[in-house]
Amino acid sequence: MAEAGNALDQLAQLHAAGERLDAIVTGLGCSPLDAAAIRALPPSLRMIASYSVGTDHIDLDAARERGLAVSNTPGTLINAVADAAMFLILGAARRATESIDLIRSRTWTGWTPHQLLGVELAGRTLGIYGMGEIGGAVARRARAFGMHIAYTNRLLVETSDACFVPDPLDLMARADILLLAAPSTPHTRGFVNAVSLARAKPSMLLVNIxxxxxxxxADLIAALDSGRIQGAALDVFAGEPDIAPGYFDLPNLLMTPHIGSSTLEARMAMGASVIGSIRAFRAGKADSCRLV
Incomplete structure (x- = not known):
C-alpha cells in the first residue's frame, strides 16, 4: 500500500507506463478514496480491496457509479479489538494514565490506603453501543469479569444474558462503563455529546474502540475536565492522527494510538483476506469475495 499523498500519483504513473491495473489495495493509512479520487483512478481498474473492516475512507457510492467492486476484511479483527477493549476498560477503571505518570515522573512515595483508588468491574453494567461481532466478543469477555451487559443496537440480538435498551440515551444513563463499538454512520456520528453526556452517571467511564x-x-473534554463523568479511554480519534489538544492535559483519560487490531494474528488474517478477495474476484467468484 502506498502512503497517503502519493498513491494516486503512483497509480497514474503506472497507467501511463502501460500497466493495466485491475485491482488496488487501500486502507486507513492511505489516501482517502473520495469521489474525485475514484474518478481519477485508471480506467482499467475493476476492484478496490481495503485492508480494513471499516470503509469510511472510501466513497462507496462513487465506486458503485464507476462499477467498481469494493471488498473489506470482516471477521479478521474480532478477537484483537475485543481484547483491546478489555484492556481499555481495565485501564480506565484502574486509572492507568495516572498510575503510569506517577511512576515515570519518579514522584511516587510509596503505598498508601487511598492512593489512586479505582473501581472493580464485578457487578457493574457494561453498556455496549453497537452489539455487532466485536461488541458481542467484548460482552463474552466482560461476563467473565462478573459484569452485567446492556446494549443498544439497530437490530435485536439473540442473547439471553444481555439487556436490550432501545433508546441509546437510556443506555448512557444506565451504564457504569459505556463502550462505543458501532460503525460510523450518519446516525451514530456525534452520539457522545453534551446532551447525551448529561444523562450519564458521574461515575461513568467511556471507552471508544x-x-x-x-x-x-469538545463536549467529552469538558465532561472529563469538569467531572461530569469519571474517566475515559480512547483508541480512536476524529481526524487522526491529529488529536484534539484538550485531551492531552486530562489525567483521567487513557489514550492509545488506534492499536485495537494491532496483533500479528489480526494483521496476517487481514492480508490473507485481501489476497483471497482479489483472487476470487479475478476468478469470477463474486460470491467468495468479501464485497461491501
Whole structure:
C-alpha cells in the first residue's frame, strides 16, 4: 500500500507506463478514496480491496457509479479489538494514565490506603453501543469479569444474558462503563455529546474502540475536565492522527494510538483476506469475495 499523498500519483504513473491495473489495495493509512479520487483512478481498474473492516475512507457510492467492486476484511479483527477493549476498560477503571505518570515522573512515595483508588468491574453494567461481532466478543469477555451487559443496537440480538435498551440515551444513563463499538454512520456520528453526556452517571467511564467521530471532542473534554463523568479511554480519534489538544492535559483519560487490531494474528488474517478477495474476484467468484 502506498502512503497517503502519493498513491494516486503512483497509480497514474503506472497507467501511463502501460500497466493495466485491475485491482488496488487501500486502507486507513492511505489516501482517502473520495469521489474525485475514484474518478481519477485508471480506467482499467475493476476492484478496490481495503485492508480494513471499516470503509469510511472510501466513497462507496462513487465506486458503485464507476462499477467498481469494493471488498473489506470482516471477521479478521474480532478477537484483537475485543481484547483491546478489555484492556481499555481495565485501564480506565484502574486509572492507568495516572498510575503510569506517577511512576515515570519518579514522584511516587510509596503505598498508601487511598492512593489512586479505582473501581472493580464485578457487578457493574457494561453498556455496549453497537452489539455487532466485536461488541458481542467484548460482552463474552466482560461476563467473565462478573459484569452485567446492556446494549443498544439497530437490530435485536439473540442473547439471553444481555439487556436490550432501545433508546441509546437510556443506555448512557444506565451504564457504569459505556463502550462505543458501532460503525460510523450518519446516525451514530456525534452520539457522545453534551446532551447525551448529561444523562450519564458521574461515575461513568467511556471507552471508544469504534470510530473517533462518534464523539464530539469538545463536549467529552469538558465532561472529563469538569467531572461530569469519571474517566475515559480512547483508541480512536476524529481526524487522526491529529488529536484534539484538550485531551492531552486530562489525567483521567487513557489514550492509545488506534492499536485495537494491532496483533500479528489480526494483521496476517487481514492480508490473507485481501489476497483471497482479489483472487476470487479475478476468478469470477463474486460470491467468495468479501464485497461491501
Amino acid at each position: 469504534a470510530r473517533g467521530d462518534l464523539v464530539v471532542d
